[in-house]
Amino acid sequence: MKESQKYKLMDLIEEIKKLDAMILLHQNVGKDTFMSSQYEAKKVKLVGEIIDELVSPALQSPESFSLIQKILSKFYPPENENKISDEGIEQLAEAI
Numbered sequence: 001m002k003e004s005q006k007y008k009l010m011d012l013i014e015e016i017k018k019l020d021a022m023i024l025l026h027q028n029v030g031k032d033t034f035m036s037s038q039y040e041a042k043k044v045k046l047v048g049e050i051i052d053e054l055v056s057p058a059l060q061s062p063e064s065f066s067l068i069q070k071i072l073s074k075f076y077p078p079e080n081e082n083k084i085s086d087e088g089i090e091q092l093a094e095a096i
Contacts, residue, residue: 012050016075019043
């Protein structure tokens, strides 16, 4: 992995950590979910960017797949596992 790729991914991870803090803050402040849903959408986008980078042909490896798994576990803990709203995704999860 090139240094520039490493630092880009580290910056994305730091940005996601900040978004998590903002999501938690807005969830605790009030019942208005608009702001937390906006931060959650940005978080999903950034996690997707990290995954796209790690599965690119230049970085694709068992180690990068393991890192993806760690990232998903960190930012989407298992307690959210049962909240599947897409039927197709749910069927894929059941197939695993």
